[in-house]
Amino acid sequence: MNYFGEIAALLTAVFWTVTSMAFESAGKKVGSLSVNLIRLVIAFGIYAVYTQISRGMWFPFDAGLERWLWLALSGLIGFVIGDLLLFQAFVVIGARVSMLIMALAPPFTAFISYFILGEVLSPMNWIGMAITLTGISLVILKRDNKAIEGEEKIRKRLTSAYPISGIFLALGGALGQATGLVLSKKGMGDYDAFAASQIRVLTGIVGFGLMVLFMGRFRRLLSAVKDLSAMKRITLGSVFGPFLGVSFSLLSIQHTKAGIAATIMAIVPVLIIPPAILIFKERVNKKEIIGAVITVIGVGLFFL
Known part of the structure; x- marks a missing residue:
């Protein structure tokens, strides 16, 4: 039996683990907007060289208008909107927790696919979704004992262990990724996955370029380019993220x-725990590990 798609999805998860760690570090140094634009420009150059060698053309000239429209829309939603929210979440709550919340992308994909591709949720899908949400809740929620002013007793209340803004940013990233994946599948068909990814990257460059222009971030962008340490991290993330990661995700579907494919890609929260401990010296408690495992199990059940 041919497991090429499954292997591609597994490699995607590995690539995204590397790129999330690299971009978290770079984003904290130069800002998420600069990281997004620079990494896509670098990735576009890599695509141009690769497709020139593999297809004999540095640009997807053979893609029809309809394919361009769907893939461009996918790039706008997935790269520009979704990734900008996700990368800012990396800065606010860290890559590990952000990628755990990103495990909601498969359920989001199913909802969007229902309206665009006509896919219907089964009872097992609902069970998987409930388990996934339970796993995520174990990580982002904690019990906080807080004394209420004017009262002698201490009331327990459920509070977020991480900034609410960061959680919503990560949720936005998951929704953007889900929408981008569905639109990519609809627009790509049997077209070359790397060329399709190049179209999405080009759309992302235009989108982030306009944002830098209208937000007046050009000087900050130049400062980021001059930061050698940040550029090394961005280059590493560009190779494993928008080039290898995105292309292999399209190959997988x-x-x-x-x-x-979405289920296998969702193992990033588990893969990211060891480097989070070894590289960023983060302390991971048992509850968070159990939550990550439950989340992945829930996503797996979602697609049985």
Whole structure:
């Protein structure tokens, strides 16, 4: 049996683990907007070289208008809106927790696919979604004992262990990724996955370029380019993220069911725990580990 799609999805998860750690570090140094634009420009150059060698053309000239429209829309929603929210979440709550919340992308994908592709949720899908939300709740929520002013007793209340803004940013990233994946699948068909990714990257460059222009961030962008340490991290993330990660995710949905691919890609929260401990010296408690495992199990059930 051919497991090319499944292997591509597994490699995607590994690539996204590397890129999330690299971009978290770079984003804290130079800002998420600069990181987004620079990494896409670098990725576009890599695509141009690769497709020139593999297809004999440095630009996807052979893509029809309809494919361009769907893939461009996918790039706008996935790269510009979704990734900007996700990368800012990296800065606010860290890559590990952000990527755990990103495990909601498969359920979001199913909802969007229902309206765009006509896919219907099964009872097992609902069970998987409930388990996924339970796992995420274990990580982002904690019990906080807080004394109420004017009262002698201490009341327990449920509070967020991380900034609410960061959680919503990560949720926005998950929704953007889900929408981008569905639109990519609809627009790509049997077209070359790397060329399709290049179209999405080009759209992202235009989108972030306009944001830098209208937000007056050009000087900050130049400052980021001059930061050698940040550029090394951005370059590393560009290779493993918008080039390898995105392209292999499209290869995966071409060769296996989108649900299976999305499930395998969702193991990033588990893969990211060891480097988070070893590189960023983060302290991970048992509850967070259990939450990550439950989340992945829930996503797996969602697509059984």
